[in-house]
Amino acid sequence: MKRKLSTGLLGYLILSVWMHSSLFAQSKKRKPAPNIIILFCDDMGYGDVGVYGHPTIKTPNIDRMSQEGMKFTSFYTGSPACTASRYSLLTGRYPVMSGFGWVLYPKSERGIHPKEHTLAEALKEKGYTTAMFGKWHLGSTKKEYLPRQNGFDEYVGLPYSNDMLPPKWPDIPLLQGNDTLELNPDQTKLTELYTQKAIEFIRNHKQDPFFIYLPYAMPHVPLHPGKKFAGKSRRGTYGDVVEEVDWSVGQILETLRKNGLDKNTLVWFTSDNGPWLIKGADGGSAGLLRDGKGSTWEGGMRVPSVAWWPGQIEEQSVNGELTSTIDLYPTLLSLVGGTVPTDRLMDGKDIAAYLFPKKNRNVTTKPFFYYGFNQTIFAVRKGPWKLHIRTHSQLKVDYFNKELPLLFNLEEDPSEKYNLAKQHPEIVNELLKEIEAQQQRVAGNPDFYTLSAH
Incomplete structure (x- = not known):
């Protein structure tokens, strides 16, 4: 009896040790959730970065990001x-779903609707600590519109554009959380301030998964380079502020390296729209692309974009697939084991397979719709083909003398010079059907402001 009991006890102990070892091995294999940082420039054009071909603006840190990660060549912002x-960046939805216009002002009644589920809120649900340092511009007349009420644990920055100043507008506040730190801050210090806040946040939360959203005020006019960068660039003041942004990128990446976080942090660098060309030398460059900010030509919405995650994203990789800021929401959630909301129209797609092509995952391709200044569709892209059904330029240039529709093969003609609509009527019809289908989808899914009014 004792012998049988001892044998049974021994078997139980062996089984317990095996199960514990197995669970321990599984826990070791399970990778921790990656930290996520989005670096978001203001009005930086496709041609304003060294790795995208600018001849004089020096951006060694962004260029190094590209060398160590992935450069996107057909990456779009959700709006010009x-x-x-x-x-669009924070919700994964086209701007037509916002319920407000494409630019909010200090006295605008609306802001991001409380029922929107931001990327920050989604990541908090997965255990992330979240922070935002920089330009908000999603509403400021009500507390519920501000970052702290929309998923961010920490916030320091301007609530709207740095050009909305007295005497035309009220004093612009520099906010910390919901409180005003100071009015009309010295804008030459903002890029450095946001950078230092991000560095402090990284150091303070290196044991936890964190999300940092850093939307720079630069290179939006008025241009305000820091003292260390003023007059240093061969491209004038515009080049000065871009080179300071590049310095900021370098500081953040170096902080990750020094704290042993670089192998577990995805950093994504991009811009909110193309260059503000009507500002002349104070505006940027779209490179070989036509037009700029405010337009649905390529120069208005195709922007520089680099993804960096050492050891995960293949070095010196280039991706030319159709991608957009609206794709970041579903992509980042998929990387942390989250899911996108199912109770609303979601427009972005998961592009993680582009970041990690060796894992043999597929991307569900979708057409991309270019929404213009009145939240209507101006153009659509599917594969290499782009169809314009209406056009607009802040430069007041009618490039094709009212000729519509316009069809371009962007792989062969990224500058949109050669209208192929007459040669390919079948493609024109196919893309017109895509626009009609999108309009029907939107009509069947009203924005939250419309829904709350009924």
């Missing part, structure tokens, strides 16, 4: 204007 673009 500030507010609408930021809405």
Whole structure:
């Protein structure tokens, strides 16, 4: 009897040790959730970065990001204007779903609707500590519109654009959380301030999964380079502020390296829209792309974009697939084991397979719709083909003398010079059907402001 009991006890102990070892091995294999940082420039054009071909602006840190990660060559922002673009980034939805115009002002009655589920809120649900340092521009007249009420644990920054100043507008506040730190702050110090806040946050939360959203005020006019950068660039003041942004990128990446976080942090660098060309030398460059900010030509919405995650994203990789800021929401959630909301129209797609092509995952391709200044569709892209059904330019240029529709093969003609609509009527009809289908989807899914009014 004792012998049988001892044998049974021994078997139980062996089984317990095996189960514990197995669970321990599984826990070791399970990778921790990656930290996530989004670096979001304001009005930086496709051609304003060294790795995208600018001949004189020096951006060694962004260039190094590209060398160590993935450069996107067909990456779009959700809108060619500030507010609408930021809405799309943080919600994964086209700006037509916002319920407000494409630019909010200090006295605008609306802001991001409380029922929107921001990327920050979604990541908090997965255990992330979240912070935002920089330009918000999604509403400021009510407390419920501000970052702290929309998923961010910490916030320091301007609530709207740095050009909305007295005497035309009220004093612009520099906010910390919901409180005003100071009015009309010295803008030459903002890029450094946001950078230092991000560095402090990284150091304070290196044991936890964190999300940092850093939307720079630069290179939006008025241009305010820090003292260390003023007059240093061969491209004038515009180049000065871009080179300071590049310095900021370098500081953040170096902080990750020094704290042993670089192998577990995904950093994504991009811009909210194309360059503000009507500002002349104070505006940027779209490179070989036509037009800029405010337009649905390529220069208004195709922007520089680099993803960096050492050891995960293949070095020196280039991706030319159709991608957008609206894709970041579902992509980042998929990386942390989250899911996108199912109770609303979601527009972005999961592009994680582009970041990690060796894992043999597929991307569900979708057409991309270019929404213009009145939240209507101006153009659509599917594969290499782009169809314009209406056009607009802040430069007041009618490039094709009222000729519509316009069809371009962007792989062969990224500058949109050669209208192929007459040669390919079948493609024109196919893309017109895509626009009609999108309009029907939106009509069947009203924005939250419309829903709350009924």
